[in-house]
Amino acid sequence: RKEVEQDPGPFNVPEGATVAFNCTYSNSASQSFFWYRQDCRKEPKLLMSVYSSGNEDGRFTAQLNRASQYISLLIRDSKLSDSATYLCVVNIDNAGNMLTFGGGTRLMVKP
Amino acid sequence: NAGVTQTPKFQVLKTGQSMTLQCAQDMNHNSMYWYRQDPGMGLRLIYYSASEGTTDKGEVPNGYNVSRLNKREFSLRLESAAPSQTSVYFCASSSFPSGGTDTQYFGPGTRLTVL
Numbered sequence: 001r002k003e004v005e006q007d008p009g010p011f012n013v014p015e016g017a018t019v020a021f022n023c024t025y026s027n028s029a030s031q032s033f034f035w036y037r038q039d040c041r042k043e044p045k046l047l048m049s050v051y052s053s054g055n056e057d058g059r060f061t062a063q064l065n066r067a068s069q070y071i072s073l074l075i076r077d078s079k080l081s082d083s084a085t086y087l088c089v090v091n092i093d094n095a096g097n098m099l100t101f102g103g104g105t106r107l108m109v110k111p
Numbered sequence: 112n113a114g115v116t117q118t119p120k121f122q123v124l125k126t127g128q129s130m131t132l133q134c135a136q137d138m139n140h141n142s143m144y145w146y147r148q149d150p151g152m153g154l155r156l157i158y159y160s161a162s163e164g165t166t167d168k169g170e171v172p173n174g175y176n177v178s179r180l181n182k183r184e185f186s187l188r189l190e191s192a193a194p195s196q197t198s199v200y201f202c203a204s205s206s207f208p209s210g211g212t213d214t215q216y217f218g219p220g221t222r223l224t225v226l
Contacts, residue, residue: 101153
C-alpha cells in the first residue's frame with residue numbers, strides 16, 4: 001500500500017465549477033500536511049499547508065481528518081489557470097523533514 | 112533572489128557514463144534534498160542533507176551519491192548511469208530545522224535520459 005494515495009484523475013470540469021480532491025495517508029504518526037501544485041513540466045510549488053482545524057485561502061479550502069487519515073482540497077469557482085496536477089504531501093518524520101508525496105491528481109478546467 | 116537553481120536542465124547519457132547534477136540555493140536554508148519523479152509516480156526522495164557536512168539516504172538511494180559542498184550547494188552524482196535512472200530530478204531546500212516551517216522549495220528540475 002502506498003503511504004500517500006490520491007486519485008490520479010484527470011478531473012475535467014467547466015470553468016466556475018467546484019471540485020474536490022481527497023488523499024489518504026497510511027502513517028498515523030504523520031505530523032504535517034500540505035497541498036502542492038505542479039504545472040506541466042514545472043517544479044512543485046506549495047499551494048497551502050493543511051491544519052487540523054481546516055484552513056481557507058481564497059477559493060481554496062483544505063481539511064484534515066486525522067481519525068480517518070485523509071486530507072481534502074476544495075476549489076471553488078474553478079479558473080482555467082487552476083489546470084495543474086495537485087500533489088498531496090505528508091511529513092511523516094518531523095525529525096528529518098522527510099516529505100512523502102502522493103502521485104498527484106490532475107485537474108483540467110475547460111472553458 | 113534566484114531561489115533554487117539546478118544545472119543542467121536537460122541531459123542525455125549513454126549507459127555506463129557518469130555525471131553530476133548541480134543544485135544551489137540562495138535562501139540560507141539548512142536542509143537540502145534530491146528527488147526523482149517518474150511518470151505516474153510521486154516524487155521519491157533519493158538523499159537529503161540536514162546541514163552542511165551531513166547527508167542521509169532517502170527512499171531510493173541506490174546508484175547515486177551526494178555531496179553537500181557547503182551550505183548553498185548540494186550535488187547528485189550518477190557513477191554509472193542505467194536506463195532505470197531516466198527521470199526528472201528535482202532539488203529542494205528548506206529552512207528546517209530552524210525557521211519554524213518545513214516548507215520545501217524546489218528547483219526547476221533536470222530531465223535526464225539514459226540510453
